[in-house]
Amino acid sequence: MNSSEIRQKFLDFFASKKHHIVPSAPIVVKDDPTLMFTNAGMNQFKDYFLGNKPAPWPRVANTQKCLRVSGKHNDLEEVGYDTYHHTMFEMLGNWSFGDYFKKEALPWAWELLTDVYNLPKERMYVSVFGGDEKDGLPADEDAFKIWKKILGGEDRILFGSKKDNFWEMGDTGPCGPCSEIHIDLRSEEEVAKTPGKELVNNDHPQVVEIWNNVFMEFNRLADGSLVKLPAQHVDTGMGFERLCMAVQGKQSNYDTDVFQPMIQFVAEQAGVKYEDNEKTDIAIRVLSDHIRAIAFAIADGQLPSNNKAGYVIRRILRRAVRYAFTFLNFKKPFLYQMVPVLADQLAHIFPELKAQQAFVQRVIEEEELAFLRTLENGLKRLDSLNETFKGNQNRIDGKTAFELYDTFGFPADLTALIAKENGFSVDEEGFEIEMQAQKNRSRNAAQTEQGDWILVGDDVPTEFMGYDAISTEARIVKYRQVKTKNKTEYQIVLDRTPFYAESGGQVGDTGFLESDLSKVKVLDTKKENDLIIHITADLPLDMEVPVLARVDEERRRLIQKNHSATHLLHAALREVLGTHVAQKGSLVNDKLLRFDFSHFTKVTESQLRDIEAIANQHIRQSIPLDEKRNVPIAEAKQLGAMALFGEKYGEFVRVITFDKNYSVELCGGTHVPNTGEIGLLKIVSESSVAAGVRRIEAYTADQAQDYINNQLEQLESVKEALGAQTNLTAAIEKLLSENNSLRKQLEQFELKQLTTLKDTLLSKSQEIAGVKLIAEKVEVSSSNYLKKLAFDTRNAAGDNLCLILAAKIDNKPQLAVMLSDNLIAERNLNAVNLVKELAKEIKGGGGGQPFYATAGGKETSGLAAIPGKAAELVKSLLAK
Incomplete structure (x- = not known):
């Protein structure tokens, strides 16, 4: 049974049990501040468990893309070394929202595994929650009795600890006891030696958990306490990769057809054989695993970056590049070449990757190029520190190792590997101290203390009224306090609201909550x-009286103009640049609109003019808004509505149309009633955001008019300054020509001055122990001229020259040290050592080569002391 058949049999089985099959949510989480990535199948159903939103179906099943590389569930360091941990994996799951519970879920799980997948019953063990005194929870006797009946005895049932048999998504949120199913995949000989029951939950690579049935009964609050959920739910998760290992009778997830196409591709390209060398095997597994996480995260809208979720993806990518570079000898980008193999393999179940294959490849290739340069720079940095290491008992100190990590993005384990190859070691404890110090700084800067929700009225879902009204009477449902380092805020939930909550690129509304007692x-x-x-600095005086929720109308109006203009801009971009253009991010507020889109080259000025003209043409046509709510998703796609990659859409969606032949999009934001209200769109910038992603910023309405007027005022000022009321271009060209001519004359003059200055320096040479020392403060206009003066003087002086120059350039002190080659070889002088010592006078530092080195500093007053200090320093060095 191949992996596609295994996945389909799971979905078909639960469809036969009256479950609605839903698509996977994006791997990147957008509306949950407690998560960066989907780390479990239940994430997209969290609100159903909490009672914040009614479930549209009582039973659902699906396969969910998951990522576990941060927070509580972090498997990154195990990936590649063992046979069953992964970064991105599929989680097969079935859920009940207040419908069935243990007595249905557990027999169904057993039926699927034994009757459909034909897994051997005698090789499986189950565990149930054994209770926890701290939380005051008893053992799960109900699950125990059900399993005892299914298995015909209790020999293969284990009571597990809270760690193993009480599932929690994070520090807070829905949770409950769970019952795991484990399978023993060892040989008959090994089973005879050690019973499988003894190896359950002991990290044995062939005795693994394949399915976890979680019984959601509680909500973990911020204070650590548990409260009962409004209803009892079932949340199951079965690792698809492990299931394939069990069904296909393999000893490793990587031996299944889930990974083998990728593994064989990497091995072939690297010119090695898989299962021939432990180090290359680990590297091949790392690449085959990591490319899945990287590619799907990018396809779902998360670009690699230096913070938050983007940094996690960049870290995974760099870990993969490090293994490819070090163990498989890939010195050029390679990961991006793996994307087509993955996209073709999963196109039938996750078509979003195939649809964006070229874009994902481009992003990965650029990231690889950047980090390979970083690796090269880091290696050079390590080489330059060789002498320092040798003088420090052949050990790289923790601060230096952290600098390589923090400045160059150099993984600590790569630093350790290279150090070992060169006979060094790394102060790992010192590195961890530096790392922890940085984490503490970040944590202290952004520490947030969030209280639990306090109910005021009935805990009902909020009804959003904002499409039709900017004010409405409402009641406060609940609130909580949030403390950060510098302030205290309150978060308020209403039973109905006209306030639009930040999402889809549109910022959240501001306004007031008013009653007779307070505002x-x-x-x-x-x-x-x-x-x-609703975020406020204060709470209403009486939380139980109705309030008037009133949106700032003027601000909302400006936001709507920018949001509708974004739709028109998107359509214009596709018309001018091509249908490959897809939204990759946006910001819509009352000041401007910012639109990120997939495109591989700079948008030319001519193209920008065309895009702007097309958008403004549709604005002037005063096209009325065609808004359709609660449209079945299939019908919306038939209408031509564009769905954004990385967005989670339900069964019913909202369709926004401005001319059915021009702009049709799925969108939850607020919009103008007709395009004429936008008035005008003016593009003000176009730039690169990341590989394959461009950004346009634009103004609309009054902001656009103000921008144009400001530009015209500046143009008039330039005309007036140049005395050119008619042909401004000709006047500027004349000015540039005159400026170039004067610059050349000035350069010639300065070069003559340098020749004179060189001769003056040579005349001031003093001899110290056979060395011609010139140490002077000079006046030059640039660093380039200081360098030229040094080289010209050395060429004229010949051997035995020690030249030390001090200059004030752009109000900053600079030093230059030049030595004849024979002084380096015969007298053991070094320009780098000299300049570093002299730089102390100007409170600076520098470096360079043994024959020429430079330094900059902060203290210009120290320049006067340089000639005297230089003479003393050279005398002392020559006397040794």
Whole structure:
């Protein structure tokens, strides 16, 4: 049974049990501040468990893309070394939202594994929750009794600890006891030696958990306490890769057809044989695993970057490049070549990667190129520190190792590997101290203390009224306090609201909550899963009386103009540049619109003019808004609506149309009633954001008019300054020509001055122990002229020259040291050592080569002491 058949049999089985099959949510989480990535199949259903939103179906099943490389669930360091840990993996799952519970879920799990997949019953063990005194929870006797009946005895049932048999998504949120199913894949000989029951949950590579049935009964609060959920739910998760290993009778996930196409491709390209060498095997597994996480994260909208989720993806990518570079000898980008293999393999179940294959490849290739340069620079840095290491007992100190990590993005394990190859070691403890210090700084800067929700009224879902109204009477449902380092805020949930919560690139509304007793300003509105949260600095005086929720109308109006203009801009981009253009991010506020899109080259000025003209043409046509709500997703796609990659759409969607032949998009934001209200769109910048991603910023309405007027005013000022009221271009060209001519004359003059200065320096040479020392403060206009003066003087002086120059350039002190080659070989002088010592006078530092080195500093007053200090320093060195 191949992996595609295994996956389909799971979905078909639960469809036969009246489960609705839903698509995978994106791997990148956008509306849940507690998560960066989807780390479990239940993430997209969190609100159903909490009761924040009614579930559209009582039973669902799917396969979910998951990523576990950060936070509580972090498997990164095990990936490649063992047979069953992964970064990105598929989680097969079935859920019940207040419908069935243990007595249905557990028999179904056993039926699927034994009757459909024909896994041997005698090789499977189950575990149930054994209770926990701290939380006051008893052992799960109900699950035990059900399993005892299914198995016909209790020999293969284990009571597990809270660690193993109480599932929690994170520090807070839905949770509950769970029952795991484990399978023993060892040989008959090994089974005879050691019973499988003894190896359950002991990290044995062939005795592994394949399915976890979680019984969601509780919600973990911020204070650590547990409260009962409104209803009992079932949340199961079965690792697809492990299931394939079991069904296909393999000893490793990597031996299944989930990974083998990728593994064989990498091995062939690297010119090695898989299962021939441990180090290359680990590297091949790392690449075959990591490319899945990297590619799907990018396809779902998360570009590699230096912070948050983007940094996690960059870290995974760099870890893969490090293994490819070190163990498989890939010195040029290679990971991007793996994308087509993966995209073809999973096109039938995850078509989003195939649809964006070229874009994903481009992003990965550029990231690889950047890090390979980093590797090269880091290696040079290590080479330059060789002498330092030798003088420090052949050990790289923790601070230096951390500098390589922090400045060059050099993984600590790569530093250790290269150091070992050169006979060094790394102060790992010192590195960890530096790393922890940085984490503490970041944590202290952004520490947030979030309280639990306090109910005021009935905990009902918020009804959003914002498409039709900017104010409405509402009641406060609940609130909580949030403390950061510098302030305290409150988050308020209403039973109904006109406030739009930040999402889809559109910023959250501001406004007021008003009653007869008080008026509280809403500073922002955000979404947490499906909660609409109003952020305030204060609470209303009486939380139980109705309030008037009123949006800042003028600000909302400007936001709507920019949002609708974004749709028109998107359509214009596709018309001018091609249908490959797809939204990769946006920001819509009351000041501007910012639109990121996939495109591989700079947008030319001519293209920008065409794009702007097309968008403005549709603005002037005053096209009325065609808004359709609760449209079945299939019908919306038939209408031609563009769905954004990385967005999670339900069964019913909202379609925004401005001319059915021009702009049709799925969108939850607010818009103008007709395009004429936008007034004008003016593109003000176009730039690169990342590989294959461009960014346009634009103004609309009054902001656009103000921008144009400002540009015209500047143009008039330039005309007036140049005295050119008619042909400004000719006047500028004349000015540039005159400027170039004067610059050449000035350069010639300065070069003559340098010749004179060189002769003056040579006349001031003093002899010290056979060395011609010239140490002077000089006046030059640039660093390039200082360098030229040094080289010209050396060429004229010949052997035995020690030249030390001090200059004030652009109000900053600079030093230059030049030595004749024979002084380096015969007198053991070194320009780098000299310049570093002299730089102390100007509170600076420098470096270079043994014959020529430079330094900069902060203290220009120290330049006067350089000639005297230089003479003393050279005398002392020559006297040794």
